[in-house]
Amino acid sequence: MRVLITGAAGFLGSHLCDRFLAEGHQVIGMDNLLTGSIDNIAHLAGNQDFSFIKHDVTNYIYLPGQINAVLHFASPASPIDYLMYPIQTLKVGALGTHNALGVAKDKGARFLLASTSEVYGDPLVHPQAESYVGNVDAIGPRGVYDEAKRFAEAMTMAYYRTHHVDTRIARIFNTYGPRMRLDDGRVVPNFIGQALRGEPLTVYGDGSQTRSFCYVSDLIEGIYRLLLADFNEPVNIGNPGEMTIRQLADLINEMTGNPAGITVRPDQRIKGDPQTRQPDITRARAVLGWEPCVGLEDGLRQTIEYFRERV
Ligand code: UDP
Numbered sequence: 613m614r615v616l617i618t619g620a621a622g623f624l625g626s627h628l629c630d631r632f633l634a635e636g637h638q639v640i641g642m643d644n645l646l647t648g649s650i651d652n653i654a655h656l657a658g659n660q661d662f663s664f665i666k667h668d669v670t671n672y673i674y675l676p677g678q679i680n681a682v683l684h685f686a687s688p689a690s691p692i693d694y695l696m697y698p699i700q701t702l703k704v705g706a707l708g709t710h711n712a713l714g715v716a717k718d719k720g721a722r723f724l725l726a727s728t729s730e731v732y733g734d735p736l737v738h739p740q741a742e743s744y745v746g747n748v749d750a751i752g753p754r755g756v757y758d759e760a761k762r763f764a765e766a767m768t769m770a771y772y773r774t775h776h777v778d779t780r781i782a783r784i785f786n787t788y789g790p791r792m793r794l795d796d797g798r799v800v801p802n803f804i805g806q807a808l809r810g811e812p813l814t815v816y817g818d819g820s821q822t823r824s825f826c827y828v829s830d831l832i833e834g835i836y837r838l839l840l841a842d843f844n845e846p847v848n849i850g851n852p853g854e855m856t857i858r859q860l861a862d863l864i865n866e867m868t869g870n871p872a873g874i875t876v877r878p879d880q881r882i883k884g885d886p887q888t889r890q891p892d893i894t895r896a897r898a899v900l901g902w903e904p905c906v907g908l909e910d911g912l913r914q915t916i917e918y919f920r921e922r923v
Contacts, residue, residue, distance in 0.1 A: 614638040614678055616721075618669050618712055619685035621648030623791045624726065624784070627832050628683060629653060633661055635836075640675065644668035646700060647688045652791045669708040670700075679719040681839060684712040685726040687761075691754065691882060692797030698756040705760025706767070713771045716779075724780040724839050725768045727846065729889055730758045731783060739854075739890035742783065742846045752884040765846065772844055780838050785850025785891045789828030789911060790918035800825065803861055804916055807868040808923040815874045817881035819858030824890045826851035827911030830904035837900040850891035851904040867912060 615632055619625035620641025625648065632639045638661045641653060645666060656662040667673065669686050687704045688694045694701040709725065716723035732740045733748035748758045765781055772779040788800040795801070803813045826849070834849035855863075861874045896902050 613680035614640070615681040615683060616640045616642060616675065616679050616715060617683045617685060618642045618708065619648060619687060619726070620664065621645055621650055621652050622685060622689070623652070623789075623793070624787065624828070624831065625685040626652035626791055627789075627828055628685065628835065629656060629662065631832050631836055633659060637661070639663075640665060640679075642667050642669060642673070643686065646697060647693045647793070647796070649793065669711050670703040671711070673711045673715050675715060679715060679721045681722040681724070682712050682716045683724045683726070683835075683839070684709060687726070688757070689728075690796040690798045694757040695753060695882075701756045702760045705757075705764045709764040709767050713767060713777060716777050717771060717775050722778045722780070722839060723768065723771070724782060724835065725764055727765050727781050727783045728757070728761050729783055729785040729848070729850065729891065730754065731762050731765065732889075733758055734884055734886045735888060738888050739852065739892040740848070741892040742848055742895055749884050753882050754884045779844055780841075781846040782835055782838055783846050783848045784831065785826060785848065785889065786823045787826045787828055787831045787850070789915050792915075794919060794922055799823070799857060799860065800915065801919065803864045804868070804919045805923055807864050807870040808916070808920060810870060810872055812872040812875040813861040813865060813870075814877050814880065815857055815861050816877050817885070818876065818878070819861065819874070820856055821885060822854050822856050822888045822890065823860070824851055824854045825860070825908060825911070826904055827906035830906050834896060834900060834902045837902050841900055843899045847896050847899060848891040848893055849896060850893065852891055852893055853908060854888075854890040863908070864912065867909070868916060
């Protein structure tokens with residue numbers, strides 16, 4: 613296949629490039645480098661099956677030649693990034709998705725949207741299955757991301773139903789691993805960075821809120837299988853292992869031998885920060901024969917090693 617990956621210089625996009633290349637496909641990576649980093653794909657320079665185009669996908673995408681699949685991963689994805697770039701976040705979810713779908717329609721390519729557990733908002737149903745329609749505050753601080761992705765899902769389904777583009781929607785839950793930006797503000801890089809510097813870990817709120825963390829290699833496997841599967845409804849991809857943020861802080865302090873403990877920062881918790889989050893992956897198990905296999909401690913160990921060289 614010849615595939616277009618938008619957001620190719622990002623955390624997930626760059627791992628996807630690696631995976632498709634390893635499977636023998638040709639990859640065109642596209643990114644405007646707003647929140648992505650060229651360092652994430654520097655190792656692909658010189659690979660004859662890879663090319664990079666610096667382009668903002670909110671503008672029309674022109675690509676000559678055949679394309680078999682479009683994977684649309686371009687978007688700011690961490691809360692501090694989308695708070696810093698609220699309009700770009702809305703534009704890439706709306707205009708960027710429209711343009712990426714346009715490429716898929718024009719080329720007769722398969723299309724996969726990187727959607728998110730944020731479409732469920734601060735969920736009132738637990739765990740979250742794909743049938744849950746969510747609890748989102750459109751005008752809250754997280755609304756720019758949540759609504760952009762909800763619009764992107766609506767647009768994707770419209771192209772599927774109206775233009776018969778062969779689409780996929782992956783609802784991605786919290787994922788971590790090498791190539792996250794140390795300063796992207798998310799809990800795993802924040803905590804590991806703080807722990808490696810010997811600082812107390814900043815627990816926002818009282819730390820009783822939960823998340824379920826998936827290691828990047830598991831996530832990429834799920835995405836790859838979804839693209840190849842014959843299934844057009846949304847599929848949750850994530851690890852159901854749920855824990856409180858306080859438990860995560862204690863674990864990272866223990867694993868890094870950080871004596872500084874935690875500091876509780878109720879002021880830093882932004883409005884609408886979900887109190888609970890856990891994927892129901894019944895559908896992924898049935899449709900993709902997939903479930904995560906990397907344990908949290910193994911994944912964190914590899915992530916700590918990656919960050920150790922960068923702190
Ligand atoms: N969080 C925290 N300390 C930090 C960063 C994040 O306690 O230094 C909390 C945040 O309030 C949220 C959870 O960790 O409840 C996960 O935050 P993240 O930004 O990783 O992603 P989210 O799942 O909220 O999109």
